[in-house]
Amino acid sequence: MIRFEGVRVAFGDHVALHGLDLEIAEGEFCTLLGPSGCGKTTALRALAGFVEPTSGSVHVAGRDVTRVPSEQRGVGMVFQSYALFPSMTVRDNIAFGLSVQRVAKAEQRERVDRAAEQVGLRPEQLGRGVSELSGGQQQRVAIARALVLEPSILLLDEPLSNLDAKLRVQLRGELQRLQREVGITTVYVTHDQEEALALSDRIAVLSEGRLEQLGTPREIYEQPASAFVCDFVGEATRLTAAQREALAPGTLAGDLDAWVRPEHVALVETGGVEGIVREHAYRGAATLLELELAGDVLRVESTSGAAAQVSLGDVVRVELDAERVHRFPVAA
Helix, strand or coil, X not given: CEEEEEEEEEECCEEEEEEEEEEECCCCEEEEECCCXXXXXXXXXXXXXXXXXXXXXXXXXXXXXXCCCHHHCCEXXXXXXXXXXXXXXXXXXXXHHHHHCCCCHHHHHHHHHHHXXXXXXXXXXXXXXXXXXXXXXXXXXXXXXXXCCCCCEEEEECCCCCCCHHHHHHHHHHHHHHHXXXXXXXXXXXXXXXXXXXXXXXXXXXXXXXXXXEECHHHHHHCCCCHHHHHHCCCCEECCHHHHHHHCCCCCCCCCEEEECHHHEEEECCCCEEEEEEEEXXXXXXXXXXXXXXXXXXXXXXXXXXXXXXXXXXXXXXXXXXXXXXXXXXXX
16 A cells, blocks of 8 residues: 655755664554654655655655645644644534545535544534634544545544543543544554554554564564664663673573563562662552662562562562563664
């Protein structure tokens, strides 16, 4: 459905994308994930037609659209700021693109009603000004405005970043439901790893303009392809040589770095290795501990009641699941 072939984008001396190769299937929810400045929004804007690649090409449904105007690509875009018109009603905001296309009024009304229903906007809200709506309702308006044009691709640029945490989780679920019901190919940009893991069919992790890994959420989390992916997606501790020897004598020796996720280190009553509790964060379903072990920090996540009861300065015993340790070449 969507194919980036060697897409390079440079702004003067700054290279935002270094030859991106990426394919996204029809009907897929694919997230571009990475820190600020990694090139994810540039990739989205190249797909939308707002940025022209320095080299390489962008294809949609087998058609080269690299230099096709944005309005002819069959994409709908939802911006981080929503880009709504504050002086217009909700209905007029949703219908704006249809008005530009000179769609008949009767058809406009029918399509706006349908798009509003899809995103959960009530009929009585359509006559209100957008400034009267909450942030979550404005987000729904922005998505409806994109859907009403019946695009083949929906592009979402960090659409939840301006909302509070509880509303983000709620709308995350609604976005997932909407995408599945409509069946539209969706490309989503975020720096929020939890969001990406919860929403996506596949995730493309980018760093400094390069694709680090493409895979399902489970593949990205459980089988990271690089130290960057392991460290950025989820929490992980890079074990020092002393920690490796203490936790798994002889097993983790060698020139490769060793990274372990906190849930793969278990609190035990006997055996294991001693560590001193330096930080303690109760998270409801689990407790995150930061231990001083072999002269450095080791993070441990435990769902046991015992973990919730420990105090700073306590000595606890831990065991490492060495088979779950990720090994990568030492960074240059």
